[in-house]
Amino acid sequence: MNEPVATPNEVDIDKLMAQYDRESDYRRFGGYGKWLVAFLAISFSLFQLYTATFGVLDAHLQRAVHLAFAMSLVFLLYPSRKGWSREHLHWIDGILAVVATALPLYILVFYQELVLRAGMATPADIVVGALGVLMVLEAARRVVGWPIVIVALVFLGYAFAGPYIPGTFGHRGVDLELLVDHLYFTTEGVFGIPLGVSATFIFLFILFGAYLEKTGLGKFFIDLANAIAGWASGGPAKVAVISSGLMGTVSGSSVANVVGTGSFTIPMMKKLGYRPEFAGAVEAAASTGGQLMPPIMGAAAFLMADFVGIPYIEIVKAAVIPALLYYTGVMICVHLEAKKYGLKGMSRDELPNVLRLIIERGHLALPLIAIVYLLVAGYTPMRAALWAIGLTIVASMLRASTRISLRAIVQGLADGARSALGVIIACACAGIIIGVVTKTGLGLKLASSLVDLAHGYLLPTLFFTMITSILLGMGVPTTANYVITSTIAAPAIMQLGVPILAAHMFVFYFGIIADITPPVALAAFAGSGIARSDPLKTGVQASKLAIAAFIVPYIFVLSPAMLMIDVTPLKVLMIILTSTIGMLGLASAVSGYLLTKAHWLERILFFAGGLLMIDPSATTDIIGFAILAITFILHKIRANKEAQGSVHKNSV
Numbered sequence: 265m266n267e268p269v270a271t272p273n274e275v276d277i278d279k280l281m282a283q284y285d286r287e288s289d290y291r292r293f294g295g296y297g298k299w300l301v302a303f304l305a306i307s308f309s310l311f312q313l314y315t316a317t318f319g320v321l322d323a324h325l326q327r328a329v330h331l332a333f334a335m336s337l338v339f340l341l342y343p344s345r346k347g348w349s350r351e352h353l354h355w356i357d358g359i360l361a362v363v364a365t366a367l368p369l370y371i372l373v374f375y376q377e378l379v380l381r382a383g384m385a386t387p388a389d390i391v392v393g394a395l396g397v398l399m400v401l402e403a404a405r406r407v408v409g410w411p412i413v414i415v416a417l418v419f420l421g422y423a424f425a426g427p428y429i430p431g432t433f434g435h436r437g438v439d440l441e442l443l444v445d446h447l448y449f450t451t452e453g454v455f456g457i458p459l460g461v462s463a464t465f466i467f468l469f470i471l472f473g474a475y476l477e478k479t480g481l482g483k484f485f486i487d488l489a490n491a492i493a494g495w496a497s498g499g500p501a502k503v504a505v506i507s508s509g510l511m512g513t514v515s516g517s518s519v520a521n522v523v524g525t526g527s528f529t530i531p532m533m534k535k536l537g538y539r540p541e542f543a544g545a546v547e548a549a550a551s552t553g554g555q556l557m558p559p560i561m562g563a564a565a566f567l568m569a570d571f572v573g574i575p576y577i578e579i580v581k582a583a584v585i586p587a588l589l590y591y592t593g594v595m596i597c598v599h600l601e602a603k604k605y606g607l608k609g610m611s612r613d614e615l616p617n618v619l620r621l622i623i624e625r626g627h628l629a630l631p632l633i634a635i636v637y638l639l640v641a642g643y644t645p646m647r648a649a650l651w652a653i654g655l656t657i658v659a660s661m662l663r664a665s666t667r668i669s670l671r672a673i674v675q676g677l678a679d680g681a682r683s684a685l686g687v688i689i690a691c692a693c694a695g696i697i698i699g700v701v702t703k704t705g706l707g708l709k710l711a712s713s714l715v716d717l718a719h720g721y722l723l724p725t726l727f728f729t730m731i732t733s734i735l736l737g738m739g740v741p742t743t744a745n746y747v748i749t750s751t752i753a754a755p756a757i758m759q760l761g762v763p764i765l766a767a768h769m770f771v772f773y774f775g776i777i778a779d780i781t782p783p784v785a786l787a788a789f790a791g792s793g794i795a796r797s798d799p800l801k802t803g804v805q806a807s808k809l810a811i812a813a814f815i816v817p818y819i820f821v822l823s824p825a826m827l828m829i830d831v832t833p834l835k836v837l838m839i840i841l842t843s844t845i846g847m848l849g850l851a852s853a854v855s856g857y858l859l860t861k862a863h864w865l866e867r868i869l870f871f872a873g874g875l876l877m878i879d880p881s882a883t884t885d886i887i888g889f890a891i892l893a894i895t896f897i898l899h900k901i902r903a904n905k906e907a908q909g910s911v912h913k914n915s916v
Contacts, residue, residue: 286407287686290342291343291353294351301340301341306674306677306678306681308681309677309678309681311330311333312467312468313471313650316646316650320463322375323455327460327463328371329369330467334685335361335400337682338364338685339360339403340358340361342403342407343406344360367392367399368396370392385441389444390444390445392448394440394444394448400693401413403689403693404689407689408686408690408741411738413693415740415744415748416697424437424443433709438703443703452698454696455695456698456699457695458695458743459692465644465646466567466687467688468645469649470684471649471677471680472656472680473560473683474680475676476631478668478676479659479666479668480628482525484626484628485510486525486528488621490615491617491621492506493609494609494615498603499536500535500610501536502595502598503529504530504533504550505546507550508521508529508554509550511551518779519786521554522547523794526547526790526791526795530543536609537605538601540797541797541805543795544802547791547794548802548806551791552779553594555742556583556586557587558584559635559639562776563743565579567691568769576645577639578765582765583827584828585826585827585839586773586820589812589878593810593851594809594810597809597854597855624663628660631652631659634651635652686741690741690743690744691743693744694744697748697751698751707755708755711756714729714756715756715759720760722821722822728753729754729756730770730774733773734777737776745778746768749774750772755767762821763824763829766824766829769820770821780806780807780810781807782800782803785802787806788805788806815878816878825880826839842877842878845892847874852867852870853867853874858870858903859903872891873891873892875888
């Protein structure tokens with residue numbers, strides 16, 4: 265409580281982002297370099313908008329141009345070495361930028377010839393393809409990090425080492441020329457489904473998010489959350505949960521969300537009396553959940569729609585109840601922490617008026633409402649995002665105070681392109697992994713081995729899948745993590761009769777939650793950087809706050825009704841009601857407090873009852889409610905006795 269409190273002005277946002285988010289550690293040019301990067305980034309966004317409006321090119325061509333733009337920007341913006349200047353371009357990076365751009369454009373220039381000689385690559389094709397794969401790996405190293413590159417190299421090594429591997433995982437091996445042709449000149453490798461989804465609608469949703477930020481929607485969300493919850497017990501922490509959840513509908517990055525909203529909310533929490541570790545953990549847990557929150561979610565959700573083969577709106581619908589439970593759990597933990605330590609909210613005089621906020625800036629949220637309507641109405645995600653981008657600019661014009669200038673509109677094009685680079689390169693690198701899997705049949709072998717390791721039982725298979733997803737998520741971005749686990753682990757779960765959507769959502773959840781799971785926990789470490797707290801303790805605390813994310817996926821695999829699969833509206837209401845009660849039980853167990861400090865036996869019973877209530881089954885709901893009710897009554901009796909004893913002691 266006596267810790268120095270960092271204010272938003274004292275928090276170096278750019279420095280924190282560069283430290284914890286590799287994508288933010290890029291060159292900021294002046295002079296001609298600045299204009300070159302701006303020209304390329306704006307041209308990139310205009311190309312995407314043009315093809316979204318008038319129709320995309322043939323799949324391979326669209327993806328090749330998309331990757332060429334991304335590669336040019338990555339090699340210009342991200343230095344090869346840490347010690348190199350962040351203000352001037354090194355000549356080596358200049359040469360590599362030209363080469364990296366030319367390699368995908370080779371497909372554009374010689375497209376007809378490549379189609380005619382499909383499967384019969386020339387020596388020039390092999391050289392270009394091999395260099396192309398290497399440049400994708402180098403781009404991934406720069407903008408994403410070593411972990412995904414190492415994973416891709418292991419898979420490439422497996423492709424060649426097949427004849428020397430005994431047992432189940434052995435195969436006859438892949439010839440270099442055939443592998444290069446498969447990875448670079450078909451739509452099964454680098455230019456596969458992940459890059460295809462990125463080249464169509466992921467980019468547009470990122471551009472949409474860039475424009476929403478330009479309009480000041482993030483500040484509106486923070487002010488609105490303050491107005492709604494700032495006055496309550498532990499107000500600033502509840503503000504962090506609400507604002508980060510709302511911002512999650514715009515930002516697909518956990519770290520960016522932590523730094524963006526945390527620079528305001530974490531100092532407020534510390535000022536109120538929250539422990540630094542808890543303040544950083546609240547922001548980290550709330551921000552990480554943003555990738556789970558409809559309607560936009562993280563980029564991997566768009567890949568899921570393509571992989572599973574259902575409309576994106578169905579992914580959104582399935583994600584609603586789990587996301588609400590996640591935030592309910594975090595909010596209850598925050599409330600109980602505030603009650604435990606007697607932390608009050610802010611004075612209502614310090615807070616904005618809800619009605620005035622909505623009148624003055626509520627129109628900024630219209631594009632979010634519109635995009636949900638468009639998706640429900642049957643528009644493709646690409647068309648819905650295109651309309652939403654236009655509506656964002658129009659909505660900002662409704663009031664002079666929120667109007668964005670022509671310069672800001674142009675800057676939005678550049679910002680959107682730069683923000684998309686990490687996702688694009690991760691998708692291209694993930695394509696290498698998928699290409700090896702499809703060429704060698706590794707996916708089926710790994711899935712079968714996972715089931716064999718669990719002796720055919722579902723729960724152990726889920727546990728091994730969870731560990732795999734979290735380990736990959738510690739160093740691999742959510743997008744690539746999902747691609748790998750959905751290729752390897754999700755089929756194992758499906759072999760045991762789990763619906764495809766539930767299996768894919770399971771790996772999606774645990775890939776995201778890796779952002780707050782020690783020892784890496786980048787989102788928690790970013791929160792600790794602002795809170796000036798111990799990073800590991802902050803990560804442990806964030807994991808406790810996000811208890812729902814570790815439990816809910818198991819529940820919706822066992823009971824897919826939580827994902828709104830084959831349910832009635834009444835069943836949905838019952839699931840929400842019983843699960844919310846269950847989250848109260850779990851939160852009480854984790855925090856060790858409800859009306860007073862919980863006894864160890866009470867915590868066990870709260871946990872068991874809460875777990876049973878979250879499972880959407882009538883039998884488990886009845887048993888869970890009975891356990892929670894009896895435990896609550898005993899807990900209340902003890903709390904009343906303690907209160908009476910305290911009053912008697914004070915009177916004496």
